[in-house]
Amino acid sequence: MLLVIDVGNTHITLGVFEDKELKGTFRMTTGYSRTSDEYGIFICNMLEYRGINKDLVDAAIISSVVPDLMHSLTSGIIKYFHIKPYHIKWDSFTGITVKTANPKALGADRIVDAAAAYEIYGGPVLIADFGTATTYDLVNEKGEFIAEITSPGLEISARALWQQAAKLPKFAIEKPESILAKDTITSMQAGLVYGYIGQVEYIVKKVKEESGLKDLKVVATGGLGKVLARETETIDVYDQRLTLEGLRIIYEKNKEAENRDEA
Secondary structure (H helix, E strand, O other), X not given: OEEEEEEOOOEEEEEEEEOOEEEEEEEEEOOOOOOHHHHHHHHHHHHHHOOOOHHHXXXXXXXXXXXXXXXXXXXXXXXXXXXXXXXXXXXXXXXOEEOOOOHHHOOHHHHHHHHHHHHHHOOOEEEEEEOOEEEEEEEOOOOEEEEEEEEEOHHHHHHHHHHHOOOOOOOOOOOOOOOOOOOHHHHHHHHHHHHHHHHHHHHHHHHHHHHOOOOOEEEEEOOOHHHHHOOOOOXXXXXXXXXXXXXXXXXXXXXXXXXXXXX
């Protein structure tokens, strides 16, 4: 079985695949001060809780945007699973080619999502990942990653409201029944969610205009992507598992390449 791990700024998302079947997923907060034992024991315990035999895990792959915790996480996997995980880098064999001005600066998660979307949905495709930041990544019909856009995420925007304005309270990120709000909470929800829907629609419109890719498919992912995907026809598909599937796809491509080299 294959252990896939996506290390984000806020959460670490893990999944276990048996061939192409996702047997289970779980999440943990991104902790910078955890030891290799803490990572290893947590992952083992989560697998046991889901009824997955850790001894059947014989491969692992990681994408990470948090370099500082990679030594402990990698050591934990080696120590408790006796396997060396594969790390996604800008020049990894993924099935796409990064054509941006500075490929080395591109986050591994964006590469994984782009590779997954191109493999599953074809190109041209625009991937909108609604995480800590919201990212838009454009892959053309030839599988070339040609453009990237980054904006503050929904949670960052919401936190800015209640942290920077003393009288504004915390609120749930959800769309109110009407944009014509009658109280402080719903007014904040309306401004954030309706405003964000407008941002998504305008960014997608401009990407189509400037790229000339009128048949562009828009695939959304990320925890808050579901909130937006159901509110706008601009998003064609919401795929919650896109990153985990991307890690599996990239691992399989590299394994196939290794087998060809050895043959």
